[in-house]
Amino acid sequence: MKIAIIGAGNIGGAIASGLMQSEMGRNFSVVISDPDTAKTSQLAEQYQNISAEADNQKAVSDADIVILAVKPWLVEKVLSSIALQPSQILASVAAGITFEQLKSFCNAEVAMFRIIPNTAISLRESMNIISSCNATKEQESVIMDIFNQLGFSMLVTESQMAAGTALSSCGIAYVLKYIQAGMQAGVEMGIYPHDAMMMVAQSVKGAAELILKGDTHPASEIDKVTTPGGITIKGINILESEGFPAAIIKAMKSSK
Numbered sequence: 001m002k003i004a005i006i007g008a009g010n011i012g013g014a015i016a017s018g019l020m021q022s023e024m025g026r027n028f029s030v031v032i033s034d035p036d037t038a039k040t041s042q043l044a045e046q047y048q049n050i051s052a053e054a055d056n057q058k059a060v061s062d063a064d065i066v067i068l069a070v071k072p073w074l075v076e077k078v079l080s081s082i083a084l085q086p087s088q089i090l091a092s093v094a095a096g097i098t099f100e101q102l103k104s105f106c107n108a109e110v111a112m113f114r115i116i117p118n119t120a121i122s123l124r125e126s127m128n129i130i131s132s133c134n135a136t137k138e139q140e141s142v143i144m145d146i147f148n149q150l151g152f153s154m155l156v157t158e159s160q161m162a163a164g165t166a167l168s169s170c171g172i173a174y175v176l177k178y179i180q181a182g183m184q185a186g187v188e189m190g191i192y193p194h195d196a197m198m199m200v201a202q203s204v205k206g207a208a209e210l211i212l213k214g215d216t217h218p219a220s221e222i223d224k225v226t227t228p229g230g231i232t233i234k235g236i237n238i239l240e241s242e243g244f245p246a247a248i249i250k251a252m253k254s255s256k
């Protein structure tokens, strides 16, 4: 399968290298296009199945899937300068660019996907929020299979994209803020910053794994930690009275 990636920045570069490191890597031939040839040639040197291109039209000409990974304000310029074939699939990761806009920028009616990953895509641990337009079930499976190589993918309606973006793409920054605050607490209590960071980050990872691998619910996991009369319930009640849940809800809703 031939995949063209337009834009070799944080996300485009992470998709290209992540795919090569995935189990399906050898099934893909990737051409990555960017005016900055230093970025594309570095990827091409590193991976046999990646080739570098500076001309977007050449990159997309025989691709099965075109992944658009440029900044949102460049989407119109890039799409109007390339010719897509009706058999091709367009997958845009540009935040906030709707299917209506994508359609108006394209020369042909193609199957389209909007995909919002988060920065953990560089470790193939991204949450990918995906919606589709004009696509068959088979095309949806192809895109889900590809992005499942880069983390966990969920298909939603376009109307849920903004909320999904707030929860996962912006949400990763809120989790990092929690880690940062935990480090500050640790330092005040006499722990070195790096040790505190490891303690909090591994706890966040463990909490997430309990939910993801145990298919459980945060409330039942919190129940297991909060011994009656114990120290954890004191902290939980302070989080409640100081407005931690309300702040998270407000922050996520504000990012929609």
Ligand SMILES: NC(=O)c1ccc[n+]([C@@H]2O[C@H](COP(=O)([O-])OP(=O)(O)OC[C@H]3O[C@@H](n4cnc5c(N)ncnc54)[C@H](OP(=O)(O)O)[C@@H]3O)[C@@H](O)[C@H]2O)c1
Binding pocket: 006, 007, 008, 009, 010, 011, 012, 033, 034, 035, 036, 039, 056, 069, 070, 071, 072, 074, 078, 093, 094, 095, 115, 116, 117, 118, 119, 169
């Ligand atoms: N970063 C995130 O967490 C995140 C999450 C979800 C979605 N997204 C979306 O992902 C998209 C890319 O974000 P990013 O963080 O990867 O941005 P980025 O690092 O700036 O990457 C974009 C790349 O596209 C290149 N480019 C500019 N004009 C181009 C053209 N005409 N043809 C081909 N390539 C061109 C840029 O080169 P120059 O640097 O030389 O301009 C840059 O290398 C954005 O639309 C963003 O909304 C990002």
